[in-house]
Amino acid sequence: MGQAHKISDAIVKRLPAYYRYLGDLQTQGITRISSKELGARMGLTASQIRQDINCFGGFGQQGYGYHVAELKACIGDVLGLVRTYNMVVLGAGHMGQAVAQYDGFRHHGFCTTALFDPDTNLIGTKIAGLPVYSPQELSHYCRENTVNIGIIATPMHAAQTSCDALIACGVYAIWNFAPVDLVTPDSVAVSNVHLSDTLLVLAYHMQKNLHAELE
Amino acid sequence: MGQAHKISDAIVKRLPAYYRYLGDLQTQGITRISSKELGARMGLTASQIRQDINCFGGFGQQGYGYHVAELKACIGDVLGLVRTYNMVVLGAGHMGQAVAQYDGFRHHGFCTTALFDPDTNLIGTKIAGLPVYSPQELSHYCRENTVNIGIIATPMHAAQTSCDALIACGVYAIWNFAPVDLVTPDSVAVSNVHLSDTLLVLAYHMQKNLHAELE
DNA sequence: TAGATTGTTAATCGATTAACAATC
DNA sequence: TAGATTGTTAATCGATTAACAATC
Numbered sequence: 001m002g003q004a005h006k007i008s009d010a011i012v013k014r015l016p017a018y019y020r021y022l023g024d025l026q027t028q029g030i031t032r033i034s035s036k037e038l039g040a041r042m043g044l045t046a047s048q049i050r051q052d053i054n055c056f057g058g059f060g061q062q063g064y065g066y067h068v069a070e071l072k073a074c075i076g077d078v079l080g081l082v083r084t085y086n087m088v089v090l091g092a093g094h095m096g097q098a099v100a101q102y103d104g105f106r107h108h109g110f111c112t113t114a115l116f117d118p119d120t121n122l123i124g125t126k127i128a129g130l131p132v133y134s135p136q137e138l139s140h141y142c143r144e145n146t147v148n149i150g151i152i153a154t155p156m157h158a159a160q161t162s163c164d165a166l167i168a169c170g171v172y173a174i175w176n177f178a179p180v181d182l183v184t185p186d187s188v189a190v191s192n193v194h195l196s197d198t199l200l201v202l203a204y205h206m207q208k209n210l211h212a213e214l215e
Numbered sequence: 216m217g218q219a220h221k222i223s224d225a226i227v228k229r230l231p232a233y234y235r236y237l238g239d240l241q242t243q244g245i246t247r248i249s250s251k252e253l254g255a256r257m258g259l260t261a262s263q264i265r266q267d268i269n270c271f272g273g274f275g276q277q278g279y280g281y282h283v284a285e286l287k288a289c290i291g292d293v294l295g296l297v298r299t300y301n302m303v304v305l306g307a308g309h310m311g312q313a314v315a316q317y318d319g320f321r322h323h324g325f326c327t328t329a330l331f332d333p334d335t336n337l338i339g340t341k342i343a344g345l346p347v348y349s350p351q352e353l354s355h356y357c358r359e360n361t362v363n364i365g366i367i368a369t370p371m372h373a374a375q376t377s378c379d380a381l382i383a384c385g386v387y388a389i390w391n392f393a394p395v396d397l398v399t400p401d402s403v404a405v406s407n408v409h410l411s412d413t414l415l416v417l418a419y420h421m422q423k424n425l426h427a428e429l430e
Numbered sequence: 431t432a433g434a435t436t437g438t439t440a441a442t443c444g445a446t447t448a449a450c451a452a453t454c
Numbered sequence: 455t456a457g458a459t460t461g462t463t464a465a466t467c468g469a470t471t472a473a474c475a476a477t478c
Contacts, residue, residue: 080422
């Protein structure tokens, strides 16, 4: 089943939210949902939801709506959640440790297997049951183990180097927590979590609200 | 100085990146930048950069470009970085602790002052030098101290309750790390960090790249 | 059958890009 | 002055919304 339409970036960014809401519905024992009702819950228009869903052809039924389980499975497919992914964390500081222990994605098939950090106090220890290795062992580790995703949680200055090292090891996906925009070939997928950026946007909106109140 | 044009959401989301890149330029000792050069660095078109900047009227000079320091200060103004913000963290788990200790925004004027967690093993201790209190003490704490931003790093099921508690205490900005879309009045600014969402988007792109290679 | 709700086409809206006169 | 680069208007592109015939 090929994709009916191209899935635009705007739609891709909404897919995780769809997946999440459909999961919630399942938990609540709801098996059937209309675009109208789903839109109300998610804060989207019914029209947009139908447009989005039609991009990958998961189809509903006129007069009925969508089967929750079916639609969720279909979106999972599109997102690539049919398989599992092994991940390693570069940088075992606060953020690296937190991400390594974060369990919000384990049940989606993402599994962290090791951390890498140059700190000799950490090398050889375990964090959340996962071994910490020297960055020099990365390429050896990648040869011996399957590594699908590299998580960059190093200080800013080490981020690009870490990224290059991962790519040299054949890792084609980077989840970046450092506040830098990494330079990578097109064949490498990068997803950035620029924490301070989201905080600055929050400051902007906060300030805007305050001004609005004074008017 | 009023805003020339309305600043759209799309532009607001780019402002932190502008701010970041301009800071980098300053560090490199570069005092002057053209929209063309800045665009090349940031991966935007020169045209877009000029459009963006003209929204808030920070103006350049024909034939010269923009003063880096001036433009950066102007964007800082727009973002509301002229003042400081006090923050408290709700939920002292891995993520809460990591965020409390994250220093990527301290120099922008954001200061974390306390954590709140129901875990009696944590209450009364210090994390990164910051006190951990019981959530029941939140309203008292907010009366005695200025709290501008509430950070939600609780488990999913406690997120909405925590959010409500913060709002009841007069906190008008929420930085949310729980994988839920919070329900709030319009006067409250919310910024979400949905970690797993960004990971799922990464999985999608990774998978898409793999397919592209096979063709 | 009548009501509900889809898939899909057309209309609108907004964001990005192109072009160029103004001017440092 | 000539070259560079802006501010701004117009053109294009893409995303969202509206509308409605098809149909469960």
